[in-house]
Amino acid sequence: MSASPTRVYIARLAGIAVFDPAGDQVGRVRDVVVALRLGAKPPRVLGFVVEVQPRRPLFLPITRVTVIESDAIVFNGRLNVRRFQQRESETLVIAELLDRTVHLTENGEDVQVVDVAMERARTKDWLVSKVAVNRTVGRGLRRRRGELFVVDWDAVTGLSSIENGQGAAGLIAAFERMKPADLANFVHDLPEKRRTEVAVALDDERLADVLEELPEDDQIEILGKLEVERAADVLETMDPDDAADLLGELPTEQREQLLTLMEPHEAAPVRRLLTYEDDTAGGLMTTDPVVVPPDASVAEALAHIRNPDLNPALAAQVYVCRPPNDTPTGRFLGTVHFQRLLREPPSSLVSGIVDTELDPLRPTMSLEAVATFLATYNLVAGAVVDENGRLLGAVTIDDVLDHLLPEDWRETVMDATADEQHDPEEEALRSAAAEEER
Structure with a gap:
């Protein structure tokens, strides 16, 4: 090397x-x-x-x-x-050692681990040699970083002990640029204690994104470990359809408590979604599609779908409706696909290019009917309209796939194990380390 x-x-x-x-x-x-x-x-x-x-x-x-x-x-x-598969004799540096409170052997002072350095020894082995720590101010979740410095490995104690309330700021910083789905996979594999610490340390928006990508059991576990007010805040940040799916798995009393704590305007669409069966267009839809009035310009419509936080499937089209523009809207007029928007002058009005040929989805349509509709017309999303002609929401292809796949598909992907393959070099390395520890 x-x-x-x-x-x-x-x-x-x-x-x-x-x-x-x-x-x-x-x-x-x-x-x-x-x-x-x-x-x-x-x-x-x-x-x-x-x-x-x-x-x-x-x-x-x-x-x-x-x-x-x-x-x-x-x-x-x-x-x-x-x-x-982690063995009992093994330690994961990022998942388990970062944010650990340790003690300086020189004076017994408590410090917090920020990073760990490894060096190659003369024997060609790589050894952990240094620990970057900081003097913390406060305790528990109120700890703040103070002076940062580096010490030798043997200058601290406590790295092998289990710490309650460890915190997770360093771990989260290490994976700051990770996509929510990948971070969810990482969180899924953490021990329950560490998983809770990470969830508590994440901000509401990031935690909401991660929860949406986790298996159902993990979602319920994490939500149950949060203070109830915080849990309600996170649910408000989630997409309404994902929040409704999660709340639908909770006991009635807990579900109603969380809905009551949510802001009324955030809880209202979730309550509406909970009235539909899971495998219908109403149960699949999101209540936050891109809606524009008929007098909106092409430039205004394009500005809406440029929002980087918008789901790509939702950004593929805008829905033209009479006011009000919040779902359930005024009368639904039709759809304008983003490719059509790109071909028109920016000053043109969307009312002049709206697609009215396709009948919209109805909230009671089955999952199979919705999937057939999207596949037949090569769409990534479709409008859901009630009997009064008002837009209720939109079903996107990702939600359809989520329900067409086996119920435990997220967990299956995360936990799938390939056929056992014996690797003599790997086995010798890991077994020798376990024997040395004993």
Whole structure:
């Protein structure tokens, strides 16, 4: 590994690309696996947890890594496709050590772990040598960062103990740029204690995005660990259809308590969605499509769909309705697809290019009927209109797929295990580390 630096800070590796010997990217770094050792011996680095598609964590032995750079890791040989399973003797640096409160051996002072550095020893092994810490101000969730400094591994104690209320600021910072679906996969694999700490530390918007990507059991568990007011705030931030799906799985009393705590204008569309069966257009739809009045210009419509926070399927078209523009709207006039918007002068009115040929979906239409409609007309979304001609919402292709796939598809993707493959080098490395710890 001559191309690698002699010291690498592990939190900075989170999310960087991993390349095979041919130069093809195979995945991204999720974590680093180390083996804590008896006494003051520095932990030995065993390898990397690499996430490959579809959302599967694999183990890459450190002995196969040839290059470690700020934006890439390169390995030789092959990558075992067996799903990574953490062993009792192993510790995940990012998931378990960041944000840990430890004690300086010199004076017993409490400090908080910000990062951990590994270095290559003369024996060619990679060892954890340094710990970046800061003096914290306050306790629990009110802790704030103070002076940041780096100490030797043996200058702190407490890294092998279990800490309640550990916090998760450092872990979240390490995966700041991770997409919600990928962060959800990471959170799913955390121990329950750590999963709760991460959920508490995430801001409402980020937590809402992650919850929408998690399996149902994880959603219910995390929501139940939050203070009830915070849970209501997060539900307000979620897309109404996702919030309704989650609330629909809760006991009636808990569901009503959360709906009561939500802002009335946020709770109203969720309550409407809860009145429909799950496998109907009404149960599938979102109540926040892009709605414009008939006198809106093409330029105004394009400005709406340029919103970077908008679901791509929703951004594929605008729905033209008489006021009011909030669902349920005034009379639904038709749809304008974004490709048509791109072909028209910006000053043109959407009323002149609206598509009125397709009959809209009705809220009681079945899942199969909705899927057939979208497939027949090559659409990624469709308007849902009531018997009075008012737009209630829109069904998007992602929600249709979510319901057509097996009920536990998210968990199946996250927990899928490939056929067992014996890797002698990997087994020898990890077994030797476990034996040394004993």
